[in-house]
Amino acid sequence: MKRLALPMALLVLALTACDPAADTPAPAASITAKAAAFPKGETGAKALMEALRAADGAETVKTLQPKAADYAAVFTDELASKAESFYKTKLWNGEKVELAGSASQTDLKLYQATTDDIRKWTPAVERDFPGGYKKLGTHLRPGLTVYRWKYTEPGEDTGRAYEGLVYVNDHWIWVPKAWEILEQ
Structure with missing residues (x-):
């Protein structure tokens, strides 16, 4: 034996x-596998936003880290590499990132705008998105949709707000507060 x-x-x-x-x-x-579970469009965005506040939300956030090609797909040539450097330092630096509201914030409010509408700074974009997007608009590639969302208590308009979710290169990425790149 x-x-x-x-x-x-x-x-x-x-x-x-x-x-x-x-x-x-x-x-x-x-x-x-997690990244592939959320298809392009509003339905995929909502499912992703719900997953971000789940118990393993921090793992889901990791799927949103852009690669160099993703920055190039979202931002114009003059801003793409600067954006990559900015986010590697400020957001994707190895620290745990969680996107969630409090336990009582059970409602999800979703807003979306095309990069073309952001460039035009339409009334809907002005109403639904932070003002920083106004100066960022000319640095965004046309034809994309940017999502913003809030976790709120039922019946409330205020809550924990996030923005900068974009679907590029067959997956979702997160580039929040991108106007701050221009301030660097």
Whole structure:
């Protein structure tokens, strides 16, 4: 029986080493799977916003970290690399990021605007988005939709507010308070 134990152990080790799933760390695989769970558009945005306030919301936030190509898809050439540097320092610096309201803030209010409407600074955009977007508009690529949301108590208009959710390159990214890039 001892003669069989060593060859079996080597076989198991060899099979594990050849398993493609063993080459992918579990956290990266779970982040990718989470990101794929939220399709483009309002329905996907709402589902994502609900997931952000769930118990594992901090893990969901990690799926929103943009890559260089994502910054280039959202911002004009002169701002894309500056945005990447800004967010790597201010937001995606390894600290835990959570997006949630209090337990009593059970309602979700969703606002959206195209980057074309932000550039025009339409009355709806002025009403629903922070004023910083007015100066940011010319630095945004056309044809995108930016989402803003609030977690509020039922019947209330104020609550915990967030903005800067954008769907690019087949996934959601988060670029909040992007007008602050212009102030750097």
